[in-house]
Amino acid sequence: MADSEEIMEALLDFQNQCNENKRLRRMQRDWTKLLHYVATDTGDVFTMRVVSGETTEVKKGKEGVPDVIVETDSETLCDMFWGDINPTQKYLKGEIKVKASQEDVMRIDAITAVIWPEV
Amino acid sequence: MVGLKRAIGLRTVVSTGAGMALATVCYIALVEVASYVTGNSAWIAILTSGAMAVLAGSCFAELNSMYPTAAGIKLYIEKGFNERAAIIISGVYVLGQLSIVGAEIYVLSQGIAQGFPAVSPLIWAAVFMAVLLYLNYRGIRIAGLAQDLIAYVMFASLILISIYGFAAQGFHIPGLFAIGSLDGFIQAVAIGITSFIAFEWVITISEEVTDVKMVPRGMMISLGVLAIVYSLFTVAMTSLVDRKILDWVLTPEGLPIPHILYGKQLLGGFGVYFMILMAVFASLTSMNAGIMTASRFLYAMARDWSLPRFLSRLHPVYATPWAAMLAVTAYSLLMIAYGFLTHYILSMLFIIAAAECIIYVAMALCVIRLRILEPRTPRGFKIKGGYTVPILVILIYGIVAGAVLFGPVKPDDVMEQRIALGYIIALFLLNAAYAYFVWPRMRQKYQKIAQERKPRRRRKA
Numbered sequence: 102m103a104d105s106e107e108i109m110e111a112l113l114d115f116q117n118q119c120n121e122n123k124r125l126r127r128m129q130r131d132w133t134k135l136l137h138y139v140a141t142d143t144g145d146v147f148t149m150r151v152v153s154g155e156t157t158e159v160k161k162g163k164e165g166v167p168d169v170i171v172e173t174d175s176e177t178l179c180d181m182f183w184g185d186i187n188p189t190q191k192y193l194k195g196e197i198k199v200k201a202s203q204e205d206v207m208r209i210d211a212i213t214a215v216i217w218p219e220v
Numbered sequence: 221m222v223g224l225k226r227a228i229g230l231r232t233v234v235s236t237g238a239g240m241a242l243a244t245v246c247y248i249a250l251v252e253v254a255s256y257v258t259g260n261s262a263w264i265a266i267l268t269s270g271a272m273a274v275l276a277g278s279c280f281a282e283l284n285s286m287y288p289t290a291a292g293i294k295l296y297i298e299k300g301f302n303e304r305a306a307i308i309i310s311g312v313y314v315l316g317q318l319s320i321v322g323a324e325i326y327v328l329s330q331g332i333a334q335g336f337p338a339v340s341p342l343i344w345a346a347v348f349m350a351v352l353l354y355l356n357y358r359g360i361r362i363a364g365l366a367q368d369l370i371a372y373v374m375f376a377s378l379i380l381i382s383i384y385g386f387a388a389q390g391f392h393i394p395g396l397f398a399i400g401s402l403d404g405f406i407q408a409v410a411i412g413i414t415s416f417i418a419f420e421w422v423i424t425i426s427e428e429v430t431d432v433k434m435v436p437r438g439m440m441i442s443l444g445v446l447a448i449v450y451s452l453f454t455v456a457m458t459s460l461v462d463r464k465i466l467d468w469v470l471t472p473e474g475l476p477i478p479h480i481l482y483g484k485q486l487l488g489g490f491g492v493y494f495m496i497l498m499a500v501f502a503s504l505t506s507m508n509a510g511i512m513t514a515s516r517f518l519y520a521m522a523r524d525w526s527l528p529r530f531l532s533r534l535h536p537v538y539a540t541p542w543a544a545m546l547a548v549t550a551y552s553l554l555m556i557a558y559g560f561l562t563h564y565i566l567s568m569l570f571i572i573a574a575a576e577c578i579i580y581v582a583m584a585l586c587v588i589r590l591r592i593l594e595p596r597t598p599r600g601f602k603i604k605g606g607y608t609v610p611i612l613v614i615l616i617y618g619i620v621a622g623a624v625l626f627g628p629v630k631p632d633d634v635m636e637q638r639i640a641l642g643y644i645i646a647l648f649l650l651n652a653a654y655a656y657f658v659w660p661r662m663r664q665k666y667q668k669i670a671q672e673r674k675p676r677r678r679r680k681a
Contacts, residue, residue, distance in 0.1 A: 111677065128539050135225070166225045183677035187670070189523035195287045195295050200224055202428045203290060204359060207516065211539040214523065214532060220670055 103179040105145045109161055111182035112138070112147055116156045118184070118216050125215045129154030132208055134168040140175035169201040169209060184217040227430040232364060233438025235371035236509075237422035238445050241415070242374060243506040244331065244499040245323045247479040249414045249569055250454040251466050255630070256408035259395020260459045263451035265405060269412030270447030272620075273419060275613050276580040277443055278603045279587045280420045281436030285600035286590065288426040288435065291520055297582055300589035304655045307526055309582050311651035314514055316575025316644065317417065318548065321507060322555025323568040325349060327476045328503045334480045335496045345556060352507050353549055356515060359540040362508050363425075370501050377498060378449050385456035385486050393459045403628050410620045410627070414573045415450055418506060419443055424513055436601045457482045471632060472563035511548055518544035525666040526659060566633055570624050570640030575647075577621035584613035 103111075119125060129151065136149040148165070150158040173181070173196060180186040181197070189210055191197040199206050213220070228236075253269075254262035283296045293313065297306035329344035336344075355361075362370065386393065399405050419442055426435045458466065461481050468474040469481070479499060483491030519541035522531035533543040559565065587603065587610040603609045625641045 114676075124536060128534070128536055130537075166223065168225050170224065180677060183675070185675045185677050187523065187525075189520060190525070192289070193291045193295060193298075193520060193524050195289060195299070198289065198427075200427050202226065202363075203361065203424060203512075203516070206290065206427060207359070207519075207541075208539055210523065211534050214534060219673055 102142055103140075103175040105140075105143065105161055108138075108140060108145060108147065108175060108179050108182070109159075111179045112149070112159045115182040115184075116149070116159050119151075119156045119212060122216055125212060126154045128211060128215065129208065134205065134208075135165050136169040136171065136209070137163060137167040138178055139170060139172040140178050141172055142174045145175065169199065169205050171197065171199050171209070173197040181213070184213065184220055187220050188213050224428065224430075226428075228364070228425055228428050228434075229430055230434050230438055230441075232368055233422060233425065233429060233434050234442045234445065235368045236363070236425055237419045237439050237442030238375065239367055239371035239505045240418040240421045240509050241442070241446055241506070242371075242449070242502050243320065243324050243418075244328045244479070244503045245320060245565070245569070246415045246450070246502070247453075247457075247499075248323070248327055248470070248476050248565055249411055250450055251457065251469055251478045252566060252569065253408045253412045253415075254454055254458045255467060255470060256400075256404040256411065257398070258400035258404075259398030260393050260455050261395060261397055261399050262408065262454045262458060264397070264399060265408035266412050266415065266451045266454060267447050268409045269416060270443055270450075272409070272616055273413065273416040273443050274440060275609055276583065276617065277419065277439045278436070278609055279580070279583040279613055280423060281439055281601045282587050282599060282603050283583060283590070284423045284426055284435055285432060285602075286594070286597050288423075288432045290424040290427055290516075292423045292426075293579065293583075294517075294521075296586040296590070300586035300593070303526075304659075307521075307655045307659060308648070308651040309578065310517075311654070312644070312647045313575050313579045313582075314517055315551070315647050315651075316571050316578075317510070318514055318551055319555050319568045319571045319575075319643075320417070321510065321552040322557075322559040323565050323572075324503055324507060325552075325556045326559030326563075326565065328499055330475050331477045331480050331499050332496055334475075334477055334484075335492050342560065345560070348503065349549075349552070349556070351504075352511055353545075355508055356512050356545050357535070357538065357540060357542065359538050360508075361512055362505050367505060370505055374498055374501050375445060375449050377494075378453050381483070381486065381494070382449075382452035382456035385460050385482070388486060389459060393455060396455070406620075406623050407627055407629060410573055410623045411569060413576055413620060414569045416443065416446060417572055417576045418510065419446070420579075421509060421513055424509075433600050460485055470566070476563075476565055511545070511552065515541055515545040515548045518547060525663045528662065529666065564636050564639060567636035567639040567643070570637055571643050573624045574621050574640060574644045577617040577624065578644075580617040581614050581621070584610040584617075 134151050138147040146163040148160050181188050253265050294306045294310045325345045329341040332344045333341040469478045479495045483495035518531050521527040531544045535542045629637050
């Protein structure tokens with residue numbers, strides 16, 4: 102089980118990876134969304150704000166009404182932010198649940214596909 | 221409750237489920253249904269098909285309430301059985317269902333050419349395919365309010381034009397209960413299933429609804445709406461248009477445009493353009509969603525290391541899976557070419573019906589298996605009556621699949637039935653060969669690449 106500090110550290114690294122990737126920034130340039138990441142085993146919730154493809158804010162706690170909700174256990178959440186797992190495989194096995202429009206589901210998968218294409 | 225900023229309500233669930241199922245090729249399927257019964261009793265076969273679809277829909281609903289995900293079908297089979305079975309069955313299902321693109325574009329383009337005869341149907345097919353390709357390339361999905369408007373306008377229009385057809389005949393419709401032979405009726409019901417196909421695709425929006433219980437409810441309502449619309453329109457069509465003309469429509473030499481002929485007979489030139497508009501709406505909504513769903517399925521499979529990695533390539537600006545989309549388009553073009561070259565529309569309907577029956581049986585088996593394997597997984601919707609409904613679905617759709625592929629058909633349809641049987645067997649063999657010989661090696665290769673990468677996570681001591 103990953104604690105909230107571990108997840109936050111991973112999320113901050115994820116934010117950097119997203120913002121530093123030019124290809125991703127170009128791809129997501131018209132994507133402005135509020136995302137909630139929920140660790141189902143610890144109950145921790147993290148908010149991530151993306152404005153025109155730039156991840157402008159990540160913080161612990163639930164803020165605003167989200168466009169996307171990603172739910173999984175804390176370990177998977179942590180590994181996912183570090184890029185150590187293939188989130189699509191977890192999603193197809195029902196271990197990651199996403200509540201969002203089909204377009205947004207595609208977009209959040211695109212993030213990891215672009216940042217860590219080898220995973 | 222999901223609590224998303226933009227969540228879908230029941231109205232859109234119904235319009236999506238019914239809108240995806242209502243395609244232009246359904247008119248041909250409905251006339252084919254009518255050709256296997258006597259009089260104007262096709263509505264009985266259609267309602268029976270609809271009731272059977274409700275049974276199958278309830279299996280989807282239970283599984284979806286356990287795992288409300290767009291990746292549903294593969295996930296359910298994998299959970300219930302194993303990944304290899306999931307790859308084989310979902311592969312047969314997706315490729316079998318995509319046959320509808322060939323039939324749909326062929327029927328639509330022939331219809332449009334009736335209103336605009338100066339332009340060849342081939343050109344209309346190319347234009348329509350280009351529009352679909354562009355929408356999918358840009359990731360534009362007809363959804364939400366646009367989907368609602370198109371779907372409800374279509375349903376209301378079809379009901380009104382049917383009632384007007386009855387009125388034109390003084391509401392005197394002969395032979396409403398003359399079913400004819402039992403063999404013919406079973407075949408009619410089997411073909412009737414093709415009119416309801418894709419209603420289950422409504423599960424692809426289960427991640428964006430305000431309440432997951434809405435999906436099963438919406439699915440059932442959409443089936444009811446479809447059954448009513450189809451029944452009314454078919455009876456109106458078969459009672460107004462000369463039976464010999466409708467029989468000609470079904471032959472490879474005939475034009476697959478019964479809806480246009482009905483519109484023309486009832487409303488003259490206006491009726492032709494009105495029915496063309498209805499057909500364009502129907503094709504646009506069902507094909508847009510169908511091609512998009514299929515390409516995203518291929519993309520997800522490629523990301524899952526179940527298909528070659530190049531299929532997971534994304535467009536640098538629109539984030540659409542262009543490689544998977546091209547693969548789907550190439551396959552669709554083959555099916556369209558088959559439609560134009562052979563005019564064997566019925567063979568495609570047989571393929572789709574068989575693929576649907578296979579997936580319904582698979583879903584019913586998954587319901588039973590998952591009740592045994594995962595009795596504690598929460599279910600927002602559970603079919604009442606124990607295993608009765610899943611067993612009924614297995615029996616009914618097993619028989620219907622047998623009737624579609626092996627059952628007695630009209631002498632003119634024998635060749636098309638054989639083509640469908642051969643195609644379904646080929647799909648099974650192809651997918652099984654892939655799952656047994658290609659997929660394990662490919663996954664191993666990708667796994668090795670991923671394992672060679674040093675984990676980035678800094679774990680606490």
